[in-house]
Amino acid sequence: xxxxxxxxxxxxxxxxxxxxxxxxxxxxxKRGHEAELVTVPFKWYPSERVxxxxxxxxxxDLEEADGAPIDLLIATKFPSYxxxxxxxxxxxxxxxxxxxxxxxxxxxxxxxxxxxxxxxREVHRLDRLSLGEAKRLFAISQNVADRLESSTGLVAxxxxxxxxxxxxxxxxxxDFVLSVGxxxxxxxxxxxxxxxxxxxxxxxxxxxxGPDRERLERLARARGLDGRARFAGRVSEEExxxxxxxxxxxxxxxxxxxxxxxxxxxxxxEKPVVTTTDAGGPLEVVRDHTTGLVxxxxxxxxxxxxxxxxxxxxxxxxxGRAGKIEAERISWDHTxxxxxx
Amino acid sequence: MKxxxxxxxxxxxxxxxxxxxxxxxALARRIEVAVARRGSRRAPRGTDLALYHVGNDPEHxxxxxxxxxxxxxxxxxxxxxxxxxxxxxxxxxxxxAGYLDAMQREAGAVGRMLAHGVIDxxxxxxxxxxxxxxxLTGEVLPFASGVIVHSRYAEKxxxxxxxxxxxWRIPHPAWPAPMELPAAGLxxxxxxxxxxxxxxxxxRLPQLLEAFALLxxxxxKALLLxxxxxxxxxxxxxxxxVIHHGYVDEQRLSSLLAATDVSVSLRYPTMxxxxxxxxxxxxxxxxxxxxxxxxxxxxPDEVAVxxxxxxxxxxxxxxxxxxxxxxxxxxxxxGTAARTLAEGEHELERVAEAYTAALxxxxxxxxxxxxxxxEVAAAAAETGLRTGGEALGEIAExxxxxxxxx
Numbered sequence: 001x002x003x004x005x006x007x008x009x010x011x012x013x014x015x016x017x018x019x020x021x022x023x024x025x026x027x028x029x030k031r032g033h034e035a036e037l038v039t040v041p042f043k044w045y046p047s048e049r050v051x052x053x054x055x056x057x058x059x060x061d062l063e064e065a066d067g068a069p070i071d072l073l074i075a076t077k078f079p080s081y082x083x084x085x086x087x088x089x090x091x092x093x094x095x096x097x098x099x100x101x102x103x104x105x106x107x108x109x110x111x112x113x114x115x116x117x118x119x120x121r122e123v124h125r126l127d128r129l130s131l132g133e134a135k136r137l138f139a140i141s142q143n144v145a146d147r148l149e150s151s152t153g154l155v156a157x158x159x160x161x162x163x164x165x166x167x168x169x170x171x172x173x174x175d176f177v178l179s180v181g182x183x184x185x186x187x188x189x190x191x192x193x194x195x196x197x198x199x200x201x202x203x204x205x206x207x208x209x210g211p212d213r214e215r216l217e218r219l220a221r222a223r224g225l226d227g228r229a230r231f232a233g234r235v236s237e238e239e240x241x242x243x244x245x246x247x248x249x250x251x252x253x254x255x256x257x258x259x260x261x262x263x264x265x266x267x268x269x270e271k272p273v274v275t276t277t278d279a280g281g282p283l284e285v286v287r288d289h290t291t292g293l294v295x296x297x298x299x300x301x302x303x304x305x306x307x308x309x310x311x312x313x314x315x316x317x318x319x320g321r322a323g324k325i326e327a328e329r330i331s332w333d334h335t336x337x338x339x340x341x
Numbered sequence: 342m343k344x345x346x347x348x349x350x351x352x353x354x355x356x357x358x359x360x361x362x363x364x365x366x367a368l369a370r371r372i373e374v375a376v377a378r379r380g381s382r383r384a385p386r387g388t389d390l391a392l393y394h395v396g397n398d399p400e401h402x403x404x405x406x407x408x409x410x411x412x413x414x415x416x417x418x419x420x421x422x423x424x425x426x427x428x429x430x431x432x433x434x435x436x437x438a439g440y441l442d443a444m445q446r447e448a449g450a451v452g453r454m455l456a457h458g459v460i461d462x463x464x465x466x467x468x469x470x471x472x473x474x475x476x477l478t479g480e481v482l483p484f485a486s487g488v489i490v491h492s493r494y495a496e497k498x499x500x501x502x503x504x505x506x507x508x509w510r511i512p513h514p515a516w517p518a519p520m521e522l523p524a525a526g527l528x529x530x531x532x533x534x535x536x537x538x539x540x541x542x543x544x545r546l547p548q549l550l551e552a553f554a555l556l557x558x559x560x561x562k563a564l565l566l567x568x569x570x571x572x573x574x575x576x577x578x579x580x581x582x583v584i585h586h587g588y589v590d591e592q593r594l595s596s597l598l599a600a601t602d603v604s605v606s607l608r609y610p611t612m613x614x615x616x617x618x619x620x621x622x623x624x625x626x627x628x629x630x631x632x633x634x635x636x637x638x639x640x641p642d643e644v645a646v647x648x649x650x651x652x653x654x655x656x657x658x659x660x661x662x663x664x665x666x667x668x669x670x671x672x673x674x675x676g677t678a679a680r681t682l683a684e685g686e687h688e689l690e691r692v693a694e695a696y697t698a699a700l701x702x703x704x705x706x707x708x709x710x711x712x713x714x715x716e717v718a719a720a721a722a723e724t725g726l727r728t729g730g731e732a733l734g735e736i737a738e739x740x741x742x743x744x745x746x747x
Contacts, residue, residue, distance in 0.1 A: 048709070059735075112342070116705065120701070121701050129744070
């Protein structure tokens with residue numbers, strides 16, 4: 001089958017969504033399909049731009065390529081699902097969150113002017129139309145499916161993406177908590193730094209790049225965390241596997257996250273995950289005192305949880321292994337089978 | 342966003358007043374609402390948009406239409422047919438010329454001649470029997486920057502009337518089911534058929550009374566409960582087994598409605614309205630029998646049996662009621678489906694959210710209408726694409742698909 005996987009790209013930025021897109025194409029090819037990733041750059045500001053950038057997708061003709069039909073189109077996140085295709089399947093990573101649950105929060109984008117409010121509603125309208133056209137709808141987590149249903153009334157089957165392939169292993173339960181992911185405000189790395197400031201016995205390694213890194217480095221210096229908080233920047237797959245192998249636990253607590261591959265990666269390295277009660281998607285797999293710790297989103301609560309794990313390595317090991325069993329259940333065989341069903 | 346809100350409100354005795362009393366608190370939790378005082382000619386200060394609740398009763402709505410004509414805004418069209426309203430605002434003020442002009446705008450020379458006939462006493466008033474043929478909705482729609490309707494039926498009529506602006510279909514909100522209701526005080530052991538609201542010919546009361554008489558012959562334990570004021574000059578003979586209450590307050594209305602085994606809401610002709618009584622009955626899980634017209638015909642078959650208007654109406658109605666008497670399982674299923682519907686698309690918070698979306702789209706819609714087309718047009722001009730060419734034709738088609746075409 002000829003399959004086009006559609007995903008927007010933000011030039012120079014790479015995160016979980018990009019990994020999912022690449023992996024899907026690779027897994028489809030492994031199974032004998034002719035698969036290609038189709039991307040268009042996406043710039044979402046100023047707010048007026050959201051509509052025109054989405055409309056670019058609408059103008060694409062992906063019914064065939066070089067004279068041969070494209071049998072199936074799998075669109076992933078906003079605005080790639082605005083594309084037209086007679087056999088459009090959407091595997092929803094997320095909608096344009098600034099127009100939904102992030103609206104009127106620090107992470108929102110639309111102000112209170114009538115024009116901006118109306119623009120936000122335009123995004124809703126476009127979603128209802130373009131997602132409503134899909135032959136089948138999947139969402140990467142229950143959290144994303146719930147948001148979709150409450151905002152558009154559309155129902156999606158939950159289909160989590162398997163984590164990226166790394167040489168996962170567990171060497172030890174070391175002396176640092178690991179944070180993995182793009183460093184922006186929504187990922188809430190700041191909370192981890194504040195936890196370190198609250199408990200001088202804690203150490204962390206922050207792997208990843210992003211627009212919030214400079215600010216966080218300044219914050220770490222201001223809190224006197226030099227030496228205890230290390231910003232590792234973008235790391236290779238081997239380095240990442242090594243960090244997972246050696247850490248005590250993995251911290252992952254974005255605000256109302258869509259899904260989050262990081263907990264699954266942590267589990268595959270047999271590490272427990274520390275998250276917060278408002279983290280959204282991760283709460284579907286991180287269960288308190290079963291596969292990790294779920295705490296209030298405060299520095300004191302997070303510091304206490306990390307320190308507790310450092311003093312209870314048996315629990316850390318037990319919960320990490322319980323997580324591994326859960327993570328191993330998610331396979332590309334199942335995911336591809338459902339997407340092509 | 343701040344919205345000027347024009348509507349009749351309690352203690353005015355109007356279904357739309359009750360509607361607004363229900364909706365306003367939920368809406369005010371989402372947007373700033375400035376409620377206009379009845380009769381006020383000035384819009385509340387500092388508002389971005391005005392919302393006008395328009396119904397067919399001139400007594401409750403004249404001042405709202407006058408305000409709308411001064412400052413266009415979003416119109417909630419509770420009735421599609423506004424003949425009675427327009428007649429009241431013209432003939433009711435001895436302004437025959439206004440009525441003549443409205444009828445002419447509606448139906449040309451024929452409309453004007455008909456209006457002359459009415460004014461001169463040569464023809465019966467149009468609003469009594471033929472209002473649905475001359476809805477006079479055109480007296481309001483040109484001032485609407487957007488229209489909110491409650492039903493597919495009304496939406497279709499608005500479009501057929503040539504209205505090209507935005508139309509939002511927002512279901513009538515359901516009243517939250519009361520925790521506990523006082524006893525209705527009806528005789529026990531009877532099968533109670535209820536009919537609620539203003540009681541007049543358009544509610545098919547003569548047909549209902551006739552059908553009830555047939556039912557009573559077959560089911561002697563049947564009772565007909567009529568609740569609501571009788572229309573002036575309408576004095577039907579109420580036979581044995583018929584109980585009539587005039588106007589009752591909200592709580593009493595709920596008690597009586599909850600005590601019915603079947604709630605009957607017949608209508609013809611329809612003014613394109615939604616029935617607050619039917620929505621209340623849904624919330625209380627009552628099985629419904631309705632006329633197969635307008636909004637009533639849009640109700641799902643699971644909650645309402647629809648009786649066609651026409652020659653067999655009385656017989657079909659009697660058979661339907663008898664069928665429901667003898668099938669408690671069906672009544673039970675209909676009641677459950679009714680509750681589900683009320684708690685679904687008619688749920689108050691969902692309706693308030695839909696209002697907020699519509700108002701936000703209306704308030705800023707004009708300013709952003711051309712955001713997309715302007716940028717596409719600029720890009721086309723820069724690259725030398727010409728109007729009428731194939732490439733622009735395709736772009737226009739895609740724009741239409743996303744609702745931005747012209």
